[in-house]
Every structure is written in structure tokens, then in C-alpha cells.
Amino acid sequence: MMRMAIIGAGIYGCHLALSLRAKGFSIDLYDMADDIFSGASTHNSYRIHKGYHYPRSGVTREMCKIDEARFIAHYPNLVSYASHNSKIFCVANDDKTLIDYKTMKTIMKGTGLEIEELTFSQLTELGFANVEGGFRVHEAILLVDKAKAWFKRALNESNVRLKLNRRVNDLKVLDDELIQVDNTPYDFVINCTYNQAFQYISGKHQHYFDLCFSLLVATKQLKTERTYESFGIFDGTYPSLEPYGYADIPLQYRKYRDHQLFQIFHVQYTSYQQFNDIDEARKALHKGLPLKQLREVTDNIIEDIAKFYPHFLDEFEVIDHILALKTKVRDLSDTRPLLVFCDKSRHNRFIHVFSSKLTSIFTAEERVLSLLEGGIKNTQYCVA
Numbered sequence: 478m479m480r481m482a483i484i485g486a487g488i489y490g491c492h493l494a495l496s497l498r499a500k501g502f503s504i505d506l507y508d509m510a511d512d513i514f515s516g517a518s519t520h521n522s523y524r525i526h527k528g529y530h531y532p533r534s535g536v537t538r539e540m541c542k543i544d545e546a547r548f549i550a551h552y553p554n555l556v557s558y559a560s561h562n563s564k565i566f567c568v569a570n571d572d573k574t575l576i577d578y579k580t581m582k583t584i585m586k587g588t589g590l591e592i593e594e595l596t597f598s599q600l601t602e603l604g605f606a607n608v609e610g611g612f613r614v615h616e617a618i619l620l621v622d623k624a625k626a627w628f629k630r631a632l633n634e635s636n637v638r639l640k641l642n643r644r645v646n647d648l649k650v651l652d653d654e655l656i657q658v659d660n661t662p663y664d665f666v667i668n669c670t671y672n673q674a675f676q677y678i679s680g681k682h683q684h685y686f687d688l689c690f691s692l693l694v695a696t697k698q699l700k701t702e703r704t705y706e707s708f709g710i711f712d713g714t715y716p717s718l719e720p721y722g723y724a725d726i727p728l729q730y731r732k733y734r735d736h737q738l739f740q741i742f743h744v745q746y747t748s749y750q751q752f753n754d755i756d757e758a759r760k761a762l763h764k765g766l767p768l769k770q771l772r773e774v775t776d777n778i779i780e781d782i783a784k785f786y787p788h789f790l791d792e793f794e795v796i797d798h799i800l801a802l803k804t805k806v807r808d809l810s811d812t813r814p815l816l817v818f819c820d821k822s823r824h825n826r827f828i829h830v831f832s833s834k835l836t837s838i839f840t841a842e843e844r845v846l847s848l849l850e851g852g853i854k855n856t857q858y859c860v861a
């Protein structure tokens with residue numbers, strides 16, 4: 478039986494471990510943390526994107542449509558369905574927006590994405606101000622607590638050996654066919670660390686690490702009294718209100734269990750600090766924000782969201798803030814790439830998998846399989 482080490486037990490590492498185990502590989506799944514789903518796969522905005530969020534990248538919109546359908550068909554039990562999750566997309570009525578409402582609408586319709594147009598008075602009634610226009614869409618949301626529990630059980634039942642608290646820093650090349658990780662020889666190694674270890678560097682895609690800041694807010698009214706919808710202001714440095722993707726509210730927020738929880742992201746303030754070095758980024762993540770900066774960024778976000786949703790503070794209460802690390806790619810085309818390729822500079826059986834989205838796991842799986850089936854002879858660099 479071929480032995481494979483997968484490094485990184487986020488959604489990519491866990492999904493690939495299960496699918497490759499089903500193909501007959503013997504799998505060791507390593508993670509430096511003490512649990513699976515300890516990185517971006519848990520700390521994100523939980524959207525199973527259909528493509529609405531990428532008005533400026535046709536490639537990403539098309540990828541989203543395909544990936545979304547496959548994700549929901551394969552993991553229907555890990556999501557809250559689109560029909561339960563509406564979002565209002567508004568275009569700002571100022572000179573900062575990168576596209577106007579008419580263009581935004583035309584792009585969405587051109588991609589075949591369903592939108593429910595809202596009149597100006599409907600938008601006003603919903604509480605919006607300073608917007609040129611808006612529409613309602615429906616998108617599924619990942620329920621991350623369910624996903625983590627499901628993958629844990631499935632990995633265990635499939636006899637994937639989970640090796641937690643193991644930070645993998647070195648590979649030893651034994652010969653052309655074997656690589657050693659953690660004193661164990663493997664036929665193949667897959668790097669699913671979100672490009673945070675064995676970092677791949679190229680002129681075309683420059684990765685860096687973004688310390689992301691978001692606010693966790695709870696509705697003041699009870700769930701039973703009113704249902705709130707999430708919303709996003711487009712297109713540029715604006716805020717958005719995103720659902721908190723948990724089926725069961727985490728223990729520390731239990732007192733809000735009868736309320737709705739959302740996260741606020743803001744294109745300008747969420748991207749709090751950028752790093753080229755992952756250790757520096759992790760240090761900043763663990764250190765957190767000094768109180769003064771925390772207050773400042775919170776005030777800035779609230780002030781800006783209130784421009785577009787003036788009753789924000791009457792209806793929502795800030796209950797916490799969240800920091801997460803996002804691996805980003807500097808790419809002028811605004812595309813969110815999936816990179817799957819063999820990195821021969823390390824070993825001709827060392828495969829990198831990196832994606833900017835939760836849902837490209839099936840395309841990633843296909844690319845990995847095609848590399849494995851080709852004996853990784855054909856190691857051209859693929860970008861989907």
C-alpha cells in the first residue's frame with residue numbers, strides 16, 4: 478500500500494485524507510495544532526460562495542458556481558441551506574465604489590446568478606441609507622462545528638492516522654521515490670498548510686499573510702421576534718455583516734443563544750496587518766491587539782457601517798472580536814486561485830495544495846489524483 482503524509486488538517490487536508498484513503502492510500506495526517514480545523518477553516522466568514530462576492534473576476538465567479546454545487550451535493554449535512562440564508566447586496570452611493578449598481582446587476586445576471594431586485598423604498602424600509610441600489614441573494618453557509626465533528630469521526634472511522642501537535646518543518650529526501658517526514662518514509666507528501674509551511678514562492682503568485690480582524694455582534698432582539706438578514710456594501714473598501722457559521726453557539730457566547738450572531742468584516746479594516754513571514758504573523762495573532770488599537774478599529778468599523786445602516790447600534794451589540802490568519806495572493810486580476818502542483822525543488826513527489834476558498838476541495842482532489850495517476854511525471858503547474 479502506498480504511504481502518504483498530508484501536512485495540515487484544515488478542510489483541504491481532511492477532505493483529501495478521506496478521499497485518498499478511499500482510493501487505497503495509507504494516510505498519516507499531520508497538524509501542528511492539538512485539533513483538526515484549527516486554522517482558516519474554522520476562522521472565516523463561512524460562505525459557500527456562489528460567485529456574488531466577486532463582481533470583478535469572471536474566473537472566480539465561474540469557479541464558485543461549480544464548487545458550490547459540488548460542495549452542497551457532497552456535504553449537505555455540513556451546511557445551512559441557501560434558502561435559510563439571504564443576503565442583501567447594496568452598491569454604495571459615493572465616488573469610492575469601484576462599480577455602479579447597474580454594472581453590478583448586469584454582471585450578476587450575465588453570470589446566470591439569481592438576484593431579487595429591491596426597490597429604493599424596500600431598501601430604505603430594510604434600514605439602508607447612502608446606497609444606489611440593491612438586491613437579495615441566497616447562499617449556503619458552512620456550519621463549522623458540524624464540519625469539524627463530522628471530519629473527526631470520518632477520519633477515525635477510515636483509519637486515517639491523525640498526528641496532532643506535530644509541527645512539520647523538515648523533509649528528508651531518501652531517494653527518488655521516498656520522502657521522510659517525522660522519521661517515517663512516505664511515497665508522497667501533500668502540503669495542505671494554506672501555504673504556511675514549505676512555502677511556495679513564485680513571481681506570478683506572491684503569497685503573504687494577512688492578520689484579519691472582525692467583530693462578533695449579537696442582535697438585541699430575540700430570534701423569535703425578528704429575523705435579520707446579512708448584508709454587504711459593494712464594491713470596494715466597505716463593511717459587510719456575515720452570519721456566524723455555527724449550528725450550536727460556542728460555549729463562551731451561550732448567553733446570546735436566543736439571539737442571532739453575525740460577524741462584521743470591513744475591506745479596509747479587516748486586513749489589519751500584513752506579513753511576509755508566517756512566524757511573525759502567528760506572533761501577532763497570539764499577541765492580539767492593544768486595547769487602544771482595538772477600540773480604534775472597532776469605532777472605525779461601527780462608524781462606517783452606520784453610514785449605510787444607520788440603526789446599527791440600536792439593533793446590534795458588539796460582543797467580541799476575532800482575529801484570523803489569511804494567506805493571500807497578490808494577483809492583479811482579483812482572481813482567487815486554486816494552486817495544485819508538484820514542487821520538484823523539494824521532491825518530485827511533493828505536492829502543494831493551496832486555495833483561497835473553502836469549496837475548491839473537489840477540484841483540488843481531481844488535480845491531486847491526476848498528478849498521482851500520471852506518476853507525477855507531468856508536473857506542470859496548474860491553476861484552476
Ligand SMILES: Cc1cc2nc3c(=O)[nH]c(=O)nc-3n(C[C@H](O)[C@H](O)[C@H](O)COP(=O)(O)OP(=O)(O)OC[C@H]3O[C@@H](n4cnc5c(N)ncnc54)[C@H](O)[C@@H]3O)c2cc1C
Pocket residue numbers: 484485486487488489490507508509510513514515516517518519520521522523524525526643644645646669670671673674689801802803804831832833834835836
Ligand atoms: C477571515 C477569513 C474569511 C474567509 N472567508 C471565507 C468564506 O466566506 N468562504 C470561503 O470559501 N473561504 C473563506 N476564507 C478562506 C478559507 O477559509 C480558506 O481558503 C480555507 O480554510 C483553507 O483551508 P486549508 O485547509 O488550506 O487551510 P487551514 O484551515 O488554515 O489549514 C491549514 C492547517 O495547517 C496546519 N499547519 C500549518 N503549518 C504547519 C506545519 N508546519 N506543520 C503541521 N501543520 C501545520 C495549521 O495548523 C492548519 O490547521 C476565509 C479565510 C479567512 C481567514
